[in-house]
Amino acid sequence: xxxxxxxxxxxxxxxxxxxxxxxxxxxxxxxxxxxxxxxxxxxxxxxxxxxxxxxxxxxxxxxxxxxxxxxxxxxxxxxxxxxxxxxxxxxxxxxxxxxxxxxxxxxxxxxxxxxxxxxxxxxxxxxxxxxxxxxxxxxxxxxxxxxxxxxxxxxxxxxxxxxxxxxxxxxxxxxxxxxxxxxxxxxxxxxxxxxxxxxxxxxxxxxxxxxxxxxxxxxxxxxxxxxxxxxxxxxxxxxxxxxxxxxxxxxxxxxxx
Amino acid sequence: xxxxxxxxxxxxxxxxxxxxxxxxxxxxxxxxxxxxxxxxxxxxxxxxxxxxxxxxxxxxxxxxxxxxxxxxxxxxxxxxxxxxxxxxxxxxxxxxxxxxxxxxxxxxxxxxxxxxxxxxxxxxxxxxxxxxxxxxxxxxxxxxxxxxxxxxxxxxxxxxxxxxxxxxxxxxxxxxxxxxxxxxxxxxxxxxxxxxxxxxxxxxxxxxxxxxxxxxxxxxxxxxxxxxxxxxxxxxxxxxxxxxxxxxxxxxxxxxxxxxxxxxxxxxxxxxxxxxxxxxxxxxxxxxxxxxxxxxxxxxxxxxxxxxxxxxxxxxxxxxxxxxxxxxxxxxxxxxxxxxxxxxxxx
Ligand SMILES: Nc1ncnc2c1ncn2[C@@H]1O[C@H](COP(=O)(O)OP(=O)(O)OP(=O)(O)O)[C@@H](O)[C@H]1O
Ligand SMILES: [Mg+2]
Numbered sequence: 001x002x003x004x005x006x007x008x009x010x011x012x013x014x015x016x017x018x019x020x021x022x023x024x025x026x027x028x029x030x031x032x033x034x035x036x037x038x039x040x041x042x043x044x045x046x047x048x049x050x051x052x053x054x055x056x057x058x059x060x061x062x063x064x065x066x067x068x069x070x071x072x073x074x075x076x077x078x079x080x081x082x083x084x085x086x087x088x089x090x091x092x093x094x095x096x097x098x099x100x101x102x103x104x105x106x107x108x109x110x111x112x113x114x115x116x117x118x119x120x121x122x123x124x125x126x127x128x129x130x131x132x133x134x135x136x137x138x139x140x141x142x143x144x145x146x147x148x149x150x151x152x153x154x155x156x157x158x159x160x161x162x163x164x165x166x167x168x169x170x171x172x173x174x175x176x177x178x179x180x181x182x183x184x185x186x187x188x189x190x191x192x193x194x195x196x197x198x199x200x201x202x203x204x205x206x207x208x209x210x211x212x213x214x215x216x217x218x219x220x221x222x223x224x225x226x227x228x229x230x231x232x233x234x235x236x237x238x239x240x241x242x243x244x245x246x247x248x249x250x251x252x253x254x255x256x257x
Numbered sequence: 258x259x260x261x262x263x264x265x266x267x268x269x270x271x272x273x274x275x276x277x278x279x280x281x282x283x284x285x286x287x288x289x290x291x292x293x294x295x296x297x298x299x300x301x302x303x304x305x306x307x308x309x310x311x312x313x314x315x316x317x318x319x320x321x322x323x324x325x326x327x328x329x330x331x332x333x334x335x336x337x338x339x340x341x342x343x344x345x346x347x348x349x350x351x352x353x354x355x356x357x358x359x360x361x362x363x364x365x366x367x368x369x370x371x372x373x374x375x376x377x378x379x380x381x382x383x384x385x386x387x388x389x390x391x392x393x394x395x396x397x398x399x400x401x402x403x404x405x406x407x408x409x410x411x412x413x414x415x416x417x418x419x420x421x422x423x424x425x426x427x428x429x430x431x432x433x434x435x436x437x438x439x440x441x442x443x444x445x446x447x448x449x450x451x452x453x454x455x456x457x458x459x460x461x462x463x464x465x466x467x468x469x470x471x472x473x474x475x476x477x478x479x480x481x482x483x484x485x486x487x488x489x490x491x492x493x494x495x496x497x498x499x500x501x502x503x504x505x506x507x508x509x510x511x512x513x514x515x516x517x518x519x520x521x522x523x524x525x526x527x528x529x530x531x532x533x534x535x536x537x538x539x540x541x542x543x544x545x546x547x548x549x550x551x552x553x554x555x556x557x558x559x560x561x562x563x564x565x566x567x568x569x570x571x572x573x574x575x576x577x578x579x580x581x582x583x584x585x586x587x588x589x590x591x592x593x594x595x596x597x598x599x600x601x602x603x604x
Contacts, residue, residue, distance in 0.1 A: 057485065059481065079485060088485070095479055096482060097474075097479055099474065103283050103286060108486060108488070109487070111472075112472070116468055117487075117488060119469060120468075120470065121467065122468060123288060124287045124288070124468060124470070125285075125286070125290075148282075166485075170487060
């Protein structure tokens with residue numbers, strides 16, 4: 001939080017590149033995301049959006065280039081170190097603890113954030129600040145009624161909400177949402193998208209989403225990724241009016257919306 | 258969604274005054290998981306009761322208690338952190354030799370021996386834990402197996418220290434804490450092993466129900482997500498692997514002290530495999546699997562080798578195959594169902 005005042009750029013990449021063998025999944029991607037901004041990252045399937053998030057979070061290590069979080073170079077930092085520095089994410093494909101309950105999942109993240117996650121002498125649930133915060137967050141995320149059920153038994157839509165709740169429990173300054181409503185039936189999407197809309201204003205959000213209507217209403221800036229490279233970037237109006245974006249993306253969008 | 262309504266009521270009571278998180282249900286749910294259950298009291302009561310009820314079986318009971326501790330230690334890494342090992346006997350052996358050598362060289366007080374054995378095994382566990390941080394289950398199986406083979410060969414080669422193939426003879430521990438002499442019936446031995454097992458069990462129980470224990474279950478479940486919540490998996494694994502090695506080392510020391518003997522056999526692959534079999538029988542990840550499994554395994558082995566001395570391994574093998582194919586959970590459910598019906602009929 002101390003770096004907050006030093007820079008208005010929350011997240012920046014410089015020449016970020018990732019090769020899988022001979023295949024270049026991200027190619028020289030440089031973006032800068034302003035603090036508190038709602039930044040959308042769009043592009044056709046296989047454009048390298050998820051790969052980009054994996055590079056940002058340290059799940060994958062970059063072939064070249066760097067990642068700066070609040071001005072600090074975190075390119076070599078482990079995923080958990082980046083979380084502690086204020087970056088959290090959701091996964092396009094659920095990455096949850098199937099055997100744990102939502103309450104345990106979120107309590108775990110809260111304990112970890114408070115630095116009490118390695119305490120072995122304390123009974124779980126005896127720190128009321130952890131339990132209360134977890135329960136409060138889960139209730140706010142409409143998971144209050146299922147928080148003591150096994151995660152694997154939750155309906156898919158609830159699992160998607162838990163993806164977000166787990167990330168929010170880290171109290172990130174930068175939140176990366178990789179298609180938060182992916183795979184959710186049409187009539188349940190709004191439940192998740194409402195949550196995205198309701199994110200605290202001070203949190204910088206990078207959203208990957210295929211639903212253009214949603215992107216245009218949510219984002220203040222949009223980056224378009226095509227074949228691993230940054231195709232163009234601009235305000236919502238600029239992107240919406242750009243005929244090239246239509247050709248590479250919007251035309252195709254209709255197919256898999 | 259069928260039971261959502263009941264949980265709804267339990268987890269978030271509606272009708273509480275606005276806003277304030279007045280609900281204590283989440284707290285109770287978390288704390289409730291570490292509350293003692295009646296079956297647990299019963300288990301320990303039976304274990305202590307056996308000390309008085311079965312005076313002529315103390316040697317066997319002692320064997321069970323030690324196997325239980327050794328398997329509990331494997332359960333800590335396998336059942337709670339998801340780390341597979343085929344070489345857990347390495348730590349058992351290190352503890353056993355450490356206790357034996359200490360006793361032979363003048364430090365004959367058993368509790369001191371336990372602590373020293375646990376510390377040495379823990380140190381080796383700590384160092385070898387770095388070898389299992391990366392890689393797949395298969396590489397872990399190979400690495401742990403390899404480490405155990407190395408120690409087996411070391412004990413074999415360093416025969417001027419370990420007695421080599423002949424083993425360490427004449428290990429004569431003094432009275433425990435200067436008070437309790439070992440006897441030939443194994444009474445002191447069983448009481449001693451059971452007491453050590455119980456204390457270490459209590460510690461393990463506290464640990465698995467702590468935030469640390471929760472993080473172990475989390476990284477067993479999904480290490481990618483655990484890292485994405487800020488959990489440094491490597492440190493947790495080093496810690497629990499070291500702890501498990503300490504436990505195994507203490508089990509080894511108990512074995513040396515109560516049998517007054519240690520040989521190369523303690524480092525055999527079969528020892529590591531037995532511990533896994535015990536967990537297959539008893540189940541992993543709920544702490545009692547190793548203990549219940551040790552009882553079943555030892556009684557089965559004892560019973561089978563009494564009935565068919567030549568073929569007991571065959572029957573043991575058959576039992577395990579059936580157990581795995583049918584599924585322990587299903588068998589337990591069936592037995593539970595039968596019991597419930599029997600009880601219900603009487604009522
Ligand atoms: N671990 C990997 N090894 C090899 N190739 C990979 C790997 N991960 C991704 N790729 C490839 O990199 C390309 C980009 O994949 P990525 O998942 O980043 O795309 P995306 O933009 O997120 O697509 P979608 O919209 O379908 O989620 C794809 O061609 C994919 O097959
Ligand atoms: Mg993707």
